[in-house]
Amino acid sequence: MRSRRxxxxxxxxxxxxxxxxxxxxxxxxxxxxxxxxxxxxTSRGLTALDAAARSGKYLFVFFWKADDxxxxxxxxxxxxxxxxxxxxxxxxxxxxTDPRExxxxxxxxxxxAPMPLVVAIAPNGAITKGxxxxxxxxxxxxxxxxxxxxxxxxxxQDRKLVLLCVQNQRTEFTQAAIGAAQSFKAxxxxxxxxxxxxLNPDHPAEIRLLDELQVNPRTPEAVTVLLAPPGQPVAKFAxxxxxxxxxxxxxxxxxxxxxxxxxxxxxxxxxx
Amino acid sequence: xxxxTLVWRELFERRSQMLTCFxxxxxxxxxxxxxxxxxxxxxxxxxxxxxxxxxxxxxxxKSVTLQDYYSADMHEEVIPEEYVLRLTMxxxxxxDNLSPKLCVPVTLQGKKYTLTGILPKNEFQAKxxxxxxxxxSRPIGCGAIDVAAEPGPEDKKTLVRKRVIKTLGTHxxxxxxxxxxxxxxxxxxxxxxxxxxFSVIAVLPETxxxxxxxxxAHLHTVQRLAGKNAVVNCIEVVGCCKExxxxxxxxxxxxxxDAKVVTVKQVVATQANVNRxxxxxxxxxxxxxxxxxxxxxxxxxxxxVFERRREIGTLMALGADSLxxxxxxxxxxxxxxxxxxxxxxxxxxxxxxxxxxxxxxxxVLPMPVLxxxxxxxxxxxxxxxxxxxxxxxxxxxxxxxxxxx
Numbered sequence: 001m002r003s004r005r006x007x008x009x010x011x012x013x014x015x016x017x018x019x020x021x022x023x024x025x026x027x028x029x030x031x032x033x034x035x036x037x038x039x040x041x042t043s044r045g046l047t048a049l050d051a052a053a054r055s056g057k058y059l060f061v062f063f064w065k066a067d068d069x070x071x072x073x074x075x076x077x078x079x080x081x082x083x084x085x086x087x088x089x090x091x092x093x094x095x096x097t098d099p100r101e102x103x104x105x106x107x108x109x110x111x112x113a114p115m116p117l118v119v120a121i122a123p124n125g126a127i128t129k130g131x132x133x134x135x136x137x138x139x140x141x142x143x144x145x146x147x148x149x150x151x152x153x154x155x156x157q158d159r160k161l162v163l164l165c166v167q168n169q170r171t172e173f174t175q176a177a178i179g180a181a182q183s184f185k186a187x188x189x190x191x192x193x194x195x196x197x198x199l200n201p202d203h204p205a206e207i208r209l210l211d212e213l214q215v216n217p218r219t220p221e222a223v224t225v226l227l228a229p230p231g232q233p234v235a236k237f238a239x240x241x242x243x244x245x246x247x248x249x250x251x252x253x254x255x256x257x258x259x260x261x262x263x264x265x266x267x268x269x270x271x272x
Numbered sequence: 273x274x275x276x277t278l279v280w281r282e283l284f285e286r287r288s289q290m291l292t293c294f295x296x297x298x299x300x301x302x303x304x305x306x307x308x309x310x311x312x313x314x315x316x317x318x319x320x321x322x323x324x325x326x327x328x329x330x331x332x333x334k335s336v337t338l339q340d341y342y343s344a345d346m347h348e349e350v351i352p353e354e355y356v357l358r359l360t361m362x363x364x365x366x367x368d369n370l371s372p373k374l375c376v377p378v379t380l381q382g383k384k385y386t387l388t389g390i391l392p393k394n395e396f397q398a399k400x401x402x403x404x405x406x407x408x409s410r411p412i413g414c415g416a417i418d419v420a421a422e423p424g425p426e427d428k429k430t431l432v433r434k435r436v437i438k439t440l441g442t443h444x445x446x447x448x449x450x451x452x453x454x455x456x457x458x459x460x461x462x463x464x465x466x467x468x469x470f471s472v473i474a475v476l477p478e479t480x481x482x483x484x485x486x487x488x489a490h491l492h493t494v495q496r497l498a499g500k501n502a503v504v505n506c507i508e509v510v511g512c513c514k515e516x517x518x519x520x521x522x523x524x525x526x527x528x529x530d531a532k533v534v535t536v537k538q539v540v541a542t543q544a545n546v547n548r549x550x551x552x553x554x555x556x557x558x559x560x561x562x563x564x565x566x567x568x569x570x571x572x573x574x575x576x577v578f579e580r581r582r583e584i585g586t587l588m589a590l591g592a593d594s595l596x597x598x599x600x601x602x603x604x605x606x607x608x609x610x611x612x613x614x615x616x617x618x619x620x621x622x623x624x625x626x627x628x629x630x631x632x633x634x635x636v637l638p639m640p641v642l643x644x645x646x647x648x649x650x651x652x653x654x655x656x657x658x659x660x661x662x663x664x665x666x667x668x669x670x671x672x673x674x675x676x677x
Contacts, residue, residue: 109398112502114354119402130361130402132354149408157401212408230400231407 045104048092049121056123058089058144063105065096065115074116074135081137088144120144126154146205148197155195156229161250166215167222168200176240177222183243190250228253275596279603285580289572294612296568297654300561301616301646302623307554309624309639310632311547317634318543328435329520330534331355331507345373346386346482350503351531353491356391359507360399364523369510370396371436374491376498378465385451386486387465389494389504392440435510437488445470446488449478465489466497480635546632558649565650566657569608573601573661577668584665585673594666601662602655609654613647620646 045061052059062078064071075093082091096105096115105111108119114132120143122128128150129143145153148164155162163181167174178198185194199206201217210217213225213233221239226249228234235249283290333349359367374389401407437446445465447457452475457463461472470489478484495502509520524533577584584597621638628636 109395112353113357113399114352127402130399132358132361152408153401157398159398209408227408230397231403233408 043101043104045092045094045101046107048090049104052090052121053123053125055090058085058123058128059121060089060091060140060143061104061108061119061121062091062093063096063108063110063113063115063117063119064093070133071116074118074133077136078118078140081140084137122150122153124150124154126150126157128153146203146209148199148203148206149209151195151197152209152227153231155197156227156231158195159229160193160195161190161229162225162227163194163196163246164213164225164227165196165198165222166201166210166213166219166225167198168202170202171219171223172221173240174222176242177224177237180237180241180243180246181224184246187243187247190247226250275599275603278600279607282600282604283607286572286576289575290608293565293568293572294608294615296565297561297609297612297650298615298619300557300565301613301650302620303557304554304561304649305617305620305642305646306623306627307550307557308642308645309621310628310634310636311550311554312639313628313634313636314543314550314632315547317632318540318547328536329509329524330536331359331509331524331528332532332534333505334530334532336506336532345375345388345504345506345508347375347505350374350500350505351507351528353391353495353502353504355507355528355531356396356504357399358527359509359524360396361402362523362527363403364520364527366520367509367524368400369393369436371508371510372491372504373506373508374494374498374500374504375486376466376494376500378487380451380455380463380465383454385448386482387494387498388486388488389491390437390440390488391491393436393438435508440488440490441471441473442490442493443468443470444473444490446474446476447472448476448484448486448488450484451487452476463487468493468497561649562653566653569605569654569657570661573605573658574664577601577661577665581665581668581673584668585670588668588670589674597668598662598666601658601665605654605658605662606651609651610647612654613650614643616650617643617646 048059048061060078060082062075064075078091082089094101094104096110108127110117110119113130116133118131118135118140120128120130120140122145128145131139131143152162152164163184165178165181167177178196181196184190185196199209201210201215201219207217213236215223215225215236219238223239224237224241224246225233226235226237226246234253235246237245331351333347333351336347336349353372356370356372359370370391370393372391376387376389378385378387440446445463447455447463451457452472455463457472457475459472459475463470463472465487470487476483476488491504494500509524521533521535524531587597588594621642624636625638628634
């Protein structure tokens with residue numbers, strides 16, 4: 001005897017299958033809960049990273065671990081900001097416990113980081129800022145940095161020294177300064193661990209960086225700033241500089257413990 | 273009969289009373305010498321600690337109270353390890369060097385030690401650069417700059433001094449001096465800890481602190497072996513710039529409201545209070561010696577003079593003048609005082625050297641200068657206490673004493 005309910009069950013099942021496909025991730029579903037809904041077999045994070053770098057955009061990654069109140073609140077802030085900067089930024093939510101995102105979580109070493117965590121990545125791969133636990137839109141905005149700052153950050157994050165040459169046609173001793181920097185980089189002791197970055201002081205985008213480095217944008221002579229990881233200015237040379245002077249500063253900073261700083265009693269660090 | 277013989281014989285008259293007085297002096301001096309000795313070395317340790325760790329800050333669980341900086345991580349309470357990255361990524365100045373720690377007990381060859389998990393700097397240092405471009409405006413922090421071009425391999429033994437380590441493998445261990453001495457462990461040996469083998473990469477130099485009884489290994493390995501989550505007992509913020517650390521505490525308090533932030537100054541203040549208490553205690557003991565010892569000696573001498581007035585009268589009748597009698601009794605008192613002072617110094621020093629490290633947690637060495645002090649004090653007290661009885665003896669009238677008899 002055939003069941004009368006057979007066709008009805010078949011229709012319900014077909015509708016359910018259709019509904020499942022129809023509810024798949026759309027273009028807007030890049031948030032944390034969207035990521036959970038349907039993650040591709042490969043890391044979505046790494047793919048987004050490549051895509052952002054290729055299109056010259058910033059990528060904001062929202063790392064999260066638990067679907068709690070704090071995460072939801074901060075994701076709201078994140079989404080609101082991302083919607084405003086959609087033209088210049090890509091964004092993605094990454095659940096760090098998702099096995100498919102292991103490579104992404106390991107790349108950034110965020111498994112033990114406070115969550116939620118937003119990491120802003122410049123097109124050149126430099127992490128321009130990390131925002132753990134609590135942040136607002138204004139704070140997220142500070143993640144956008146000038147091209148020179150991004151270059152410096154990238155080199156510093158690769159544990160390299162940065163010789164930031166602040167100069168243009170207007171400044172004096174330009175050749176001497178860049179020559180010393182190049183000569184320093186040519187030294188086999190520092191070749192692998194040095195990056196030269198040139199900054200035009202007249203470029204309006206670089207005013208903030210110059211201000212932070214306390215370099216006058218109207219400087220009449222070239223200025224060479226030596227930056228050491230994670231981002232501290234170790235020395236500043238105004239005008240002509242020689243390779244030996246730079247080497248001396250680096251050697252002093254490597255052996256000393258408070259290069260240019262004020263130390264506590266007994267020098268730097270415990271003397272016991 | 274010579275004065276020396278007279279004094280010597282006089283000393284051993286009424287032995288029980290003499291012994292009681294002698295013991296009172298010895299005990300008093302012992303207490304004062306022991307306290308002064310321990311206090312001196314304790315103060316020295318506090319000063320050294322302040323000098324070397326003055327700018328350091330400890331981040332602890334709220335409920336933890338601590339007495340000693342070096343054992344600040346030896347408790348059951350924990351804070352999340354994520355605090356390390358919160359600090360590293362913050363814009364607070366002076367958090368360049370962090371040292372999170374987690375302690376678990378281990379038993380090796382029947383003896384209990386502390387396995388301390390530490391996180392090498394290379395595992396969180398990169399996050400400091402996540403502070404963004406604002407990092408360029410920070411002042412130069414403490415610690416030599418660290419670039420890919422290293423001047424040479426890191427000396428792991430500096431952990432005890434610098435409190436941070438740059439790199440550490442998941443199964444590498446650094447062994448404290450006491451542990452190494454007891455186990456006979458050398459660099460390059462293998463050590464089984466909580467069921468897994470570790471390679472000993474360094475035997476740490478002796479520090480005189482609890483660090484000597486520790487074995488240091490990678491924090492994440494220790495967490496896994498101890499079945500703990502991503503937690504630590506304490507985070508040490510190693511600073512050397514007092515100017516920076518001054519504003520550090522407020523910054524860390526704001527960033528981590530669920531944690532307790534303690535400066536070395538606060539920790540050593542406890543020790544300084546103990547020292548002050550000990551100092552006061554030594555003054556009280558001194559007062560007790562003066563009052564009890566002095567009164568006892570005076571009483572003993574008065575009784576002695578009263579009982580022996582016939583002998584004194586006889587001596588005087590035989591031609592001994594008042595000065596001789598005075599010298600006789602004062603010399604006796606001086607000898608008693610000096611012997612008490614030397615005895616008290618010797619016993620006090622032994623007590624301080626033996627018990628000092630256990631009570632105050634600092635190594636205590638003998639202080640010869642206290643010998644002079646002890647002899648001076650006890651000699652002075654006995655002389656002063658004996659002066660009036662001796663003067664009374666010297667003023668005795670021989671005729672009157674014979675009449676009494």
